[in-house]
Amino acid sequence: MALNTEEEQTEDYLFKIVLIGDSAVGKSNLLARFARDEFYPNSKSTIGVEFQTQKVEINGKEVKAQIWDTAGQERFRAVTSAYYRGAVGALLVYDISRRQTFESIGRWLNELQTHSDMNVVTILVGNKSDLKDAREVTTAEGKALAEAQGLFFIETSALDSSNVSSAFETVVREIYNILSRKVM
Numbered sequence: 001m002a003l004n005t006e007e008e009q010t011e012d013y014l015f016k017i018v019l020i021g022d023s024a025v026g027k028s029n030l031l032a033r034f035a036r037d038e039f040y041p042n043s044k045s046t047i048g049v050e051f052q053t054q055k056v057e058i059n060g061k062e063v064k065a066q067i068w069d070t071a072g073q074e075r076f077r078a079v080t081s082a083y084y085r086g087a088v089g090a091l092l093v094y095d096i097s098r099r100q101t102f103e104s105i106g107r108w109l110n111e112l113q114t115h116s117d118m119n120v121v122t123i124l125v126g127n128k129s130d131l132k133d134a135r136e137v138t139t140a141e142g143k144a145l146a147e148a149q150g151l152f153f154i155e156t157s158a159l160d161s162s163n164v165s166s167a168f169e170t171v172v173r174e175i176y177n178i179l180s181r182k183v184m
């Protein structure tokens with residue numbers, strides 16, 4: 001996180017936000033949809049892009065979100081501490097059509113808490129909401145878990161774009177609000 005001194009803080013917020021969750025839940029596609037309005041039907045999108053910087057407007061002010069995506073290392077449960085370092089926000093993603101990815105959330109949350117040196121603003125994201133017939137995790141279950149863990153909650157679809165911007169913007173806005181309160 002780079003936070004400038006009071007007198008010049010209007011446009012220079014830079015928030016590091018990490019995407020975490022099991023393999024193939026749609027992390028890379030959420031980022032592709034948010035940053036470039038693109039979608040990849042085949043799972044080849046995870047090719048080493050470390051992070052992408054995206055401008056977000058909050059209360060008429062421009063904030064930069066530096067969004068980190070895994071390069072597939074979550075497959076081996078080998079996300080390194082460098083990935084988490086300095087993160088102030090996180091999208092904790094599961095796939096509503098694969099129960100197992102929802103059951104992994106506790107473990108990802110533990111890992112996030114272990115590796116991060118501050119309170120990370122976190123949103124629980126149930127992705128692939130377009131797969132209505134294949135749903136294995138109800139909205140109520142997602143909500144309940146988020147409430148129990150003190151997380152924001154949203155269901156998204158990177159395929160049909162539903163709620164994708166909201167997911168990222170919720171995190172950015174909350175970080176912004178916390179920081180502006182501290183400064184003032």
Ligand code: GDP
Pocket residue numbers: 022023024025026027028029030040041042043044045046127128129130131156157158159160
């Ligand atoms: P990652 O491993 O978490 O980065 O997942 P990817 O973004 O690579 O996506 C894994 C697979 O799920 C790909 O085949 C995507 O096309 C597909 N996918 C991602 N998001 C969605 C979504 O919202 N709806 C549907 N139906 N498929 C999705």
Ligand code: MG
Pocket residue numbers: 027028029045046069070072
């Ligand atoms: Mg990926």
